[in-house]
Amino acid sequence: ETGVTQSPTHLIKTRGQQVTLRCSSQSGHNTVSWYQQALGQGPQFIFQYYREEENGRGNFPPRFSGLQFPNYSSELNVNALELDDSALYLCASSFGEANYGYTFGSGTRLTVV
Amino acid sequence: GENVEQHPSTLSVQEGDSAVIKCTYSDSASNYFPWYKQELGKGPQLIIDIRSNVGEKKDQRIAVTLNKTAKHFSLHITETQPEDSAVYFCAVWGFSGGSYIPTFGRGTSLIVHP
Numbered sequence: 109e110t111g112v113t114q115s116p117t118h119l120i121k122t123r124g125q126q127v128t129l130r131c132s133s134q135s136g137h138n139t140v141s142w143y144q145q146a147l148g149q150g151p152q153f154i155f156q157y158y159r160e161e162e163n164g165r166g167n168f169p170p171r172f173s174g175l176q177f178p179n180y181s182s183e184l185n186v187n188a189l190e191l192d193d194s195a196l197y198l199c200a201s202s203f204g205e206a207n208y209g210y211t212f213g214s215g216t217r218l219t220v221v
Numbered sequence: 222g223e224n225v226e227q228h229p230s231t232l233s234v235q236e237g238d239s240a241v242i243k244c245t246y247s248d249s250a251s252n253y254f255p256w257y258k259q260e261l262g263k264g265p266q267l268i269i270d271i272r273s274n275v276g277e278k279k280d281q282r283i284a285v286t287l288n289k290t291a292k293h294f295s296l297h298i299t300e301t302q303p304e305d306s307a308v309y310f311c312a313v314w315g316f317s318g319g320s321y322i323p324t325f326g327r328g329t330s331l332i333v334h335p
Binding site for chain 2: 144148152200210
């Protein structure tokens with residue numbers, strides 16, 4: 109059984125640009141959620157998808173958007189990047205709508221300059 | 222929204238000692254309380270969790286206790302080993318906007334000295 113894989117592992121972008129991060133969920137999982145983890149902080153919930161529908165969202169602006177595909181992989185898109193968007197972005201997958209029992213990926217380190 | 226406080230922020234112990242990390246939360250409707258371990262360069266790993274209808278759960282050297290009345294829960298690690306050194310996060314699943322969504326604590330850096 110494969111775990112959660114994220115790509116790319118590191119990324120540098122310029123303020124104002126757009127970025128797409130990718131996540132492949134663990135085999136058998138149908139729920140994906142995304143988190144932003146600033147240095148020295150706990151993960152902050154961005155949103156989650158269950159069977160291709162968004163079913164929960166944290167306190168993030170609309171320029172953070174996402175998709176879940178029929179194979180349950182997912183994308184996180186961030187438009188109009190700001191310096192404060194620099195963080196580790198984590199994807200997690202689980203089975204079921206309630207999204208308990210996460211398996212996390214190792215994350216994408218995004219630096220905005 | 223949910224407010225989660227985690228203490229202490231840093232915990233230093235000698236190998237073989239016990240370690241206790243505590244989290245408090247604000248929403249009495251919260252129903253799921255997991256603990257995660259995060260090592261350098263890796264994503265968080267679920268180590269133990271507890272539901273709101275259970276007061277205590279144990280898995281070998283790790284245990285979690287939940288006090289719903291006081292709205293706090295704690296992670297207990299006994300017989301600590303150097304490989305337990307990592308950052309530990311608590312999380313609380315609370316109901317918001319029609320879904321249960323998680324709020325994480327700010328983390329505790331556990332250092333186990335050989």
